[in-house]
Amino acid sequence: MNVPDFDFICSFIRQEAAIVLERGKEYLVESRLQTLARKESIASIDVLIQQVRTAPKGPLARKVVDAMTTNETSFFRDIHPFETLKKTILPELIAKRGTDKQFNIWCGAASTGQEIYSMLMLINEHLPELLTWNFKFVATDLCQDVLAKSKLGRYNQLEVNRGLPAAMLVKYFTRTGSDWEVREDLRRRVDFKEMNLVKDWLPLPQLDIVMLRNVLIYFDVESKKAILAKIRRLLRPGGYLFLGGAETTFNVDDAFERVMFDKTTCYRVKKG
Numbered sequence: 001m002n003v004p005d006f007d008f009i010c011s012f013i014r015q016e017a018a019i020v021l022e023r024g025k026e027y028l029v030e031s032r033l034q035t036l037a038r039k040e041s042i043a044s045i046d047v048l049i050q051q052v053r054t055a056p057k058g059p060l061a062r063k064v065v066d067a068m069t070t071n072e073t074s075f076f077r078d079i080h081p082f083e084t085l086k087k088t089i090l091p092e093l094i095a096k097r098g099t100d101k102q103f104n105i106w107c108g109a110a111s112t113g114q115e116i117y118s119m120l121m122l123i124n125e126h127l128p129e130l131l132t133w134n135f136k137f138v139a140t141d142l143c144q145d146v147l148a149k150s151k152l153g154r155y156n157q158l159e160v161n162r163g164l165p166a167a168m169l170v171k172y173f174t175r176t177g178s179d180w181e182v183r184e185d186l187r188r189r190v191d192f193k194e195m196n197l198v199k200d201w202l203p204l205p206q207l208d209i210v211m212l213r214n215v216l217i218y219f220d221v222e223s224k225k226a227i228l229a230k231i232r233r234l235l236r237p238g239g240y241l242f243l244g245g246a247e248t249t250f251n252v253d254d255a256f257e258r259v260m261f262d263k264t265t266c267y268r269v270k271k272g
């Protein structure tokens with residue numbers, strides 16, 4: 001790929017998804033575009049890029065953005081946040097919200113769904129009374145392919161082997177061919193929607209828990225600031241934000257305070 005094409009793709013992706021790609025990532029960009037070109041029966045990545053230049057709002061351009069996202073995820077990823085949710089945060093919030101019995105969780109970069117289904121299984125397993133409340137589970141992502149997969153809730157053996165306890169696999173999944181499918185009653189509880197964090201947001205309810213893990217890391221500071229400011233306005237008093245292990249609000253939005261529980265770091269809006 002020549003330098004002008006690489007620079008064009010970098011600025012296009014930054015504009016459309018805030019994902020920062022810099023010099024040195026040529027190999028990554030090229031290999032992902034090559035895969036897409038093959039899938040779309042396009043002769044070469046030069047031709048593909050030319051088509052994106054001509055129609056930057058078209059369906060192919062959209063697929064280029066999706067192809068540049070990194071969708072790595074797994075069930076109960078990093079385990080500690082889920083332990084803390086189970087032992088401390090959810091019981092604390094259940095006690096606080098006992099009068100209105102409203103509870104809303106949003107996964108803002110849900111990828112193929114393992115994170116939101118982990119939350120749902122955890123709640124079903126340990127705090128099932130929450131599911132009798134006025135409860136919303138919203139999972140959003142920019143990438144259409146991963147959203148489609150998360151809605152289906154179908155995972156291969158390798159995927160269920162990553163982080164999912166065997167007892168939960170047996171209890172919450174059914175076998176379909178060589179894959180495993182999340183039970184329909186669980187899938188129905190989640191509202192999966194397409195949403196780009198750096199464009200207009202869909203209406204979201206006031207939130208008790210925000211999971212926004214392993215996505216801010218790809219963005220420039222201005223985009224991080226804008227996203228955190230929106231989250232601040234959506235979090236209910238006492239609500240918690242979870243970021244990925246390499247992400248922080250520190251020096252980005254200091255209206256948040258860091259809260260540590262054992263090995264878990266999460267964030268709350270400072271009082272006052």
Ligand SMILES: C[S@@+](CC[C@H](N)C(=O)[O-])C[C@H]1O[C@@H](n2cnc3c(N)ncnc32)[C@H](O)[C@@H]1O
Nearest residue numbers: 017069072073109111142143196197213214215
């Ligand atoms: C590495 S995955 C993280 C998945 C999950 N949160 C976890 O921690 O396991 C990052 C996800 O962010 C999504 N993403 C990237 N840029 C985005 C944007 N601008 N708006 C919404 N989602 C985005 C990608 O499509 C991808 O599925």
